[in-house]
Amino acid sequence: MKIAIEAQRIFRRDKHGMDFVALEVIRELQKRNDDNEYYIIVAPGEDRCLKESKNTFIVEVKCPTYPLWEQVALPLTVKRLGVDILHCTSNTAPLWCPVPLVLTLHDIIYMEPRQHRSHSLYQEMGWYYRRLVVPRILKKCRKIITVSNFECNRIRETLHIAPELIIAVYNGYSPHFHEQAVDTSIVQKYTSEKQFIFFLGNTDPKKNAARTLKAYSLYLQQSAIKRPLLIADLKEEYIDFLLQQEKITDIKSNLYYPGYIANKDLATLYNASFAFLYPSLRESFGIPMLEAMACGTPVITSHTSAMPEVAGKGSILINPYKPEEIADALLQLEMHDSFYKQQKAYGLERVKQFSWEQTCEKYIDIYKAIIQ
Template sequence: MKIAIEAQRIFRINKHGMDFVALETIRELQKNDIENEYYILVAPGKDHCLKESLNFHILEIKCPSYPLWEQVALPMAIRKIKPDILHCTSNTAPLCCSVPLVLTLHDIIFLEKRIHNNKSLYQNIGWYYRRFIVPRILTKCKQIITVSQFECNRIRETLHLPQKQIIAIHNGFSDHFYPIEETYKITQKYIPSKKYLFFLGNTDPKKNTSRTLKAYSIYIKQSPTPPLPLLIADLKEETIDQILKQENIEEIKPMLHYPGYITHTDLPAIYNGAQTFLYTSLRESFGIPILEAMACGTPVITSNTSAIPEVAGKGAIMVDPHDPLAIAAQLLKLEQNLSYRNQQIQYGLERVKLFSWRQTARQLLKVYQAIH
């Protein structure tokens, strides 16, 4: 087969969830599939994280905006390549496509009622773009892939899709996430303390930042030992200030460290250095950071909502993300109960053995073969 894969944003430096799913899956296909010919379609960027090989070709397509890139430049490239399949990896696809289409639809959060308005202009534009495009391309897709059984059922029921048109293929996690002892050389770039708590948040309301910071303020007050500082990724100071004022917890600011974006190569050290990882989202279609932290031997406090239980498993620490007291109680328990802490570390290390990018790529290849 001749397979085209849209991976527009994998060369950008500040990659996020969907970018890594596409990148890691493509890497595994490149390692293990020598029979088919691949064309990886990307936008120019500084992080050339994927190299060409005998049957893997990388085509950089320049275009001034994401919608123009996807709706004009990508179809033009497809007409030249003439592949047997086009796989679009990030929720949307061209409205006009001349070849069989496979779509990875990570979630349909953009079709659900918004809890709060997102303060990020970039994310707001993307939200409206997906709301317009996705309903119009679904009937054109030979196969729709999503990342969890929870999301598969939700998409099927919400959009009234045929049973066979959508399937779930779990994500994996990168193999550079594992327990390491020496972390401070890297973690000191982001936080001076050798011991800390870690929270991966952003401006998206689903990340539940306000309640998580409220829980942290309760932990500070109730900890019988000097409380640990909190490292927060992906949040600017002005956003943090607004939340602290809103929650009336401005006094905790000296305990917070907010370096902004943390590079993916530094994340293994960040997870390993953390005493606990907080992933207290209101809504996730999968939750790769849960696996990354578990693979590093770091206890995880996460939510009992959406697809998270499917990923974290029955033995994980799962709380009501709407309840700051419940989050704080688990922080305190992990701090004070060593056997409980060790139990969670061992559980996580076993749990992650169920997930891998190799397994993801193998299932994806079966989808390509079934269509062809």
């Protein structure tokens, strides 16, 4: 089989969830000893995180805007390559495609009613683009892949997709996330504290940053230790806005906010952290939960959407709309050593159910079923 895989953003420096999913699956494909050829179609970028191999070829395509790249340059490139199938990995795809199309539809959050507008023009434009394109391409797909049973059901019910057209394939996590000795030189790049609480968020309202900060303020009021909070991916001006909104500006001295944290440093930070906060309002999967668990770090997450499905029944599940529940979970971990050890052991066992190798094998089965 000659398989084209759209991975437009994987060479960009500040990668996020969908970029890493595509990158990790491609790396697994490179390990396979088969007769398939994989053509990875990307946009130019400074982070050359993937190299060609005997079965994998990188095809760089330049275009001034993402819509033109996807709707014009991508299908023309696919036609030129003469491949058997195109797999688009990041929620959208070209409206015209010369070969059978597989789409990874990570979520349809953008098809649901919004409580808040996005805080950046880029996010706002992406929201409208997905709403325009996705409903029009789904009927043209030979297979739709999503990342959890929760999201699979949401997509089928919301967009009236036939059950046989869509399948849930779980994500994995990178093997460099594991228990390891903490490299203090890496930790000191982001915080001067030896142990801290870790929150990985962004400006998307679903990440629940305001309530997380409110929960942390409640934790500080009751904790005898008062561990600091390390916040990834949020700029100081946005944090200031949230602190003023929640009337908790007094906690700012307990916060560290270095901005974007490189993926290569995350494993060290998970290992160094006391607990990982992931109280999102809505997730289709939640790879950071697996990464933290694999590093032996207890995870506090939400009882909503796909998070219970991924974290499992033995995890700490809270109501993300109630900051007091988040704070109480932190205090329980802090005050009860046996509970902390139980959560650490649970997470290390839970992550054994997920791997990129399993994800890759299911993708190959899908490709074969379409082409043969």
